[in-house]
Amino acid sequence: MTTTFYKYQGTGNDFIMIDNRSLFFPKEDQNLVAFLCSRRFGIGADGLILLENDASLDFKMVYYNSDGKEGSMCGNGGRCIVAFAKFLGIINKTTEFMAVDGPHSASVNENTVRLKMQDVEELKSKPNALYLNTGSPHHVQIVSGLEKFNVAKEGSKIRYGIYGESGSNINFVEQVTEDTFRVRTYERGVEDETLSCGTGVTAVALAMHYLGKLKDNFAHIIALGGQLKVEFDFENNTYCKVHLNGEAKQVFKGEISW
Numbered sequence: 001m002t003t004t005f006y007k008y009q010g011t012g013n014d015f016i017m018i019d020n021r022s023l024f025f026p027k028e029d030q031n032l033v034a035f036l037c038s039r040r041f042g043i044g045a046d047g048l049i050l051l052e053n054d055a056s057l058d059f060k061m062v063y064y065n066s067d068g069k070e071g072s073m074c075g076n077g078g079r080c081i082v083a084f085a086k087f088l089g090i091i092n093k094t095t096e097f098m099a100v101d102g103p104h105s106a107s108v109n110e111n112t113v114r115l116k117m118q119d120v121e122e123l124k125s126k127p128n129a130l131y132l133n134t135g136s137p138h139h140v141q142i143v144s145g146l147e148k149f150n151v152a153k154e155g156s157k158i159r160y161g162i163y164g165e166s167g168s169n170i171n172f173v174e175q176v177t178e179d180t181f182r183v184r185t186y187e188r189g190v191e192d193e194t195l196s197c198g199t200g201v202t203a204v205a206l207a208m209h210y211l212g213k214l215k216d217n218f219a220h221i222i223a224l225g226g227q228l229k230v231e232f233d234f235e236n237n238t239y240c241k242v243h244l245n246g247e248a249k250q251v252f253k254g255e256i257s258w
């Protein structure tokens with residue numbers, strides 16, 4: 001079978017994007033998804049995203065990590081599927097779509113997408129870290145010397161050590177200015193460092209505010225793959241009106257036989 005696929009990237013987090021409104025794609029085939037995401041044998045990506053019809057919203061997002069397994073919410077992927085929906089002519093400048101963690105609204109302007117994330121009520125203390133779920137689970141830990149930090153090695157130790165088989169994404173963060181932070185992320189399901197993680201940088205911004213490191217209700221986050229802005233309100237001990245802003249670009253269209 002031959003499939004037309006697209007590649008999108010959101011601050012270096014890259015995804016195979018497939019229009020699956022006809023439901024042709026065998027989504028239960030984990031080996032196929034892992035093959036397509038393989039950077040040596042397939043197309044290569046951190047994840048694969050299916051755009052499908054939804055009964056009440058503009059479309060539905062189904063996300064798979066590069067290990068082939070269906071994942072939790074992907075923030076960068078959410079920004080990319082909004083750009084893809086606009087490219088397909090499904091939406092114009094605003095949308096509301098369904099994802100694994102519920103409905104998301106978003107707006108798109110040129111290559112920038114502003115995505116509303118779910119509210120966050122609970123942040124748990126861990127040794128030298130915080131743990132919270134922004135649609136995916138995230139461990140947030142402040143480190144010094146982030147540039148030379150062995151993210152793959154230390155991230156894997158924490159991901160399997162503290163969080164076991166179900167795991168978590170692991171974010172290491174260093175404050176740059178009062179509202180700017182550098183972040184590097186070990187991503188569950190990729191089982192390596194990625195160039196950015198949208199739900200991860202969202203978790204970092206909220207965690208830094210919770211710890212009193214961030215006084216404003218927004219943060220600029222510098223990831224290896226680019227810069228993202230996170231905005232939020234804090235009301236009744238809940239982080240709400242959380243938005244993730246950044247670039248999302250189509251980088252390739254192709255066909256693959258499988």
Ligand SMILES: N[C@@H](CCC[C@H](N)C(=O)O)C(=O)O
Binds near residue numbers: 168197199
């Ligand atoms: N890169 C994504 C996160 C995708 C899911 C994550 N790997 C997990 O399994 O929790 C993002 O941009 O949020």
